[in-house]
Amino acid sequence: MSTLYHVLGAKQFDRAVLDKLFISAREMEHVAKHAGTDRFTSKIMSTLFFEASTRTRFSFESAMHRLGGRVIGTENASQFSSTIKGETLEDTIRIISGYSDLIVLRHTEIGSAKRAAAVSSVPVINAGDGSGEHPTQALLDLYTIQKEFGRIDGLHIAMIGDLTYGRTVHSLSYLLANYQNVHIYFIAPDNVVIPDSVKQYLDDKGIKYQETTDLVEVAKVADVFYQTRIQKERFPSEEEYNKAAGKYIIDRHLLSFMKKEAMILHPLPRAGEIAIEVDQDPRAAYFRQAQNGLYIRMAIIEKCLSGKA
Amino acid sequence: MSTLYHVLGAKQFDRAVLDKLFISAREMEHVAKHAGTDRFTSKIMSTLFFEASTRTRFSFESAMHRLGGRVIGTENASQFSSTIKGETLEDTIRIISGYSDLIVLRHTEIGSAKRAAAVSSVPVINAGDGSGEHPTQALLDLYTIQKEFGRIDGLHIAMIGDLTYGRTVHSLSYLLANYQNVHIYFIAPDNVVIPDSVKQYLDDKGIKYQETTDLVEVAKVADVFYQTRIQKERFPSEEEYNKAAGKYIIDRHLLSFMKKEAMILHPLPRAGEIAIEVDQDPRAAYFRQAQNGLYIRMAIIEKCLSGKA
């Protein structure tokens, strides 16, 4: 049986673990909506965020509290911690792992979660390492698809936006490689396309995908639209940014091409890439998706603290 | 029977609700000084502060802990959250309300609490919205008057300082409109006088008030002095600021004119507008007032989480 200890990247999850995790997340939804549990009342989770993310931090901290646990945290470790005095991440983790039972790490550098796990005396959960991965986001994305469609096998999934630096896209692609007959569409401006390393992984796993720039054509066939934010600073000029960003907006016009039972996801926060007018459409699943983040993180924390899947 | 769900502004409180709230605050004082309660042990309060206020945040968080509850918070949401990535307040609230049972919001813009309440799935408490309102501060101000004088009807109340941007003054004025025969004195430098909208509200409610610049004359007749801080940046020059600020200081000299049973309040923090020498005078009630903030916020949180008044 597969086990969870550290949660570092999406590639560590196989289908058996995912199935169990999703069953647990459903149970956690019940726990969260009722009295909670005091199961982990003596456990402490550290949230060590070297990069700000109120939403992700709140989601983890709420999950820990719903499980009865305790939280110590920092909102902006890079500015406040001894990092500015020249301390290595390894030294920080060695010490913090002595003060808590679980570490949730958000860091600016690729590979930082792995480095942390190498020296930590407690489980480490990667809550985003630079443009690397963000596995718990991908797990909640996938869980939302599973929960609302009842299946993942056979779905056509469009990933839109910044596919180079968008770490959630990378993690979600790796997770999808566990399923049968999925078909991925990568839709991105020229300068932020999906990396070769992701494509290579999908090739190795036999997953079908295609790169395209025609969102309207994809809108007619896709089941899931995974929209992401494009950052202005990736583009040489504001003009080029506007041109690129304008092409990939999900709005009422695009909705008219989509299948009736389609689903629109977004890791959030959104800027203008999903129009407000879409919120009222039943296909807009991104707020339900954010809510699922609570349940999936409860399930993940539970497994990390139990030391088993 | 009036009920509390969101706490957005002082105008929503009528006398029946205030009477009950003050009774509850007295009970909460007993709870806080003894073993606390585990009534809300499975509830989570989010403190979402887009503007820093350690005191107000600590007061709310201490109140929630004394009630047995849990807290997730951010000290500086504007800098850290996805706001800097262009997210609307509405999106932030939609998601945070899924992670908690109650939101305490401090924001820089007037009307933000109302906007938050419109999309939140849980109660929202306005902990200050720009130069708009700060209803829980006004409730603790009024509670302090009630507790120490035994009544509010018939009192003469002086409000001093920045009456334009001082949101606690606005909220307190609205609350006082629920009482009989109160008389308000507004004492402010020319450029930060009480807004017409507040005066109009008092007129509509039949509350007597007058604007004056003679603090010594008012000192002789007022029962309550509500002193507030004047901000240097509201004035065209340091010279004009010093001139204005110097006129409205409460010090030993002014104390000599005040009635023996008068009461000096201040929402704090103070700069120089109440001299340190005043602290030892029994009429200086501002530290007791701050302490009452804990009890009134326990009462408010209790009512919000119970969904009833």
Add this chain to the structure above:
Amino acid sequence: MSTLYHVLGAKQFDRAVLDKLFISAREMEHVAKHAGTDRFTSKIMSTLFFEASTRTRFSFESAMHRLGGRVIGTENASQFSSTIKGETLEDTIRIISGYSDLIVLRHTEIGSAKRAAAVSSVPVINAGDGSGEHPTQALLDLYTIQKEFGRIDGLHIAMIGDLTYGRTVHSLSYLLANYQNVHIYFIAPDNVVIPDSVKQYLDDKGIKYQETTDLVEVAKVADVFYQTRIQKERFPSEEEYNKAAGKYIIDRHLLSFMKKEAMILHPLPRAGEIAIEVDQDPRAAYFRQAQNGLYIRMAIIEKCLSGKA
């Protein structure tokens, strides 16, 4: 019997109190490693850090949670609190002490903890006041020596690095004055030597010490090496800093001169003054030392909240 209420400086501790505290810390290690305790479930500790220190804050907050207690905190009080509006430390403490049962204060100014204690209605623990003292760090340092050597009497202890501004060195020196036949070596660059006030105190207590610049000679005879960080900004030029810093590095070469049963301590964070290669040596005790911080702080908090030693 000596008692603990405020913890302001190392000089307040006599040997009887230290002995009891160390016994309590051993018990706390057991509590922390097992289910924790719910002894202080209704108590609130405020961590008021006017200067950032994620490690120290986490250590205190973890300790409070392991004791079953609750925490409200601020990471950067100087930037966020009403301090920027001109509030005095005394006013801040008066109010925060009404919201909590214990205050842990880190501040930039010498004497701030004492000023806080003078107005606080609850115990104050000094978690570092400028270049003044950091008594709980010194207590954990001493506890580590006691725990690993089984004694403190008769030991030869080298203190290395910035001895002028290194407040932990001051506090540890004061604590060592309680023991018999200890011998201290102070090894520092010319511009950051041990202050006369510390030497005077040791003279008064009859403690032997010597100042030297020859780390290799000391390496041959010392039992404990207390290494500290030298700050670049204390030196007139980068060149002089490099020259000074280079002389006092603990590395494999220096290890070769040290006694087999010696112990290397560091309050952490370290920059380059202890080489990474030293970490694997059994004499490297600094990570165990950091871990002991949790147990000693649990013991200190327990005594402060119990109001007795």
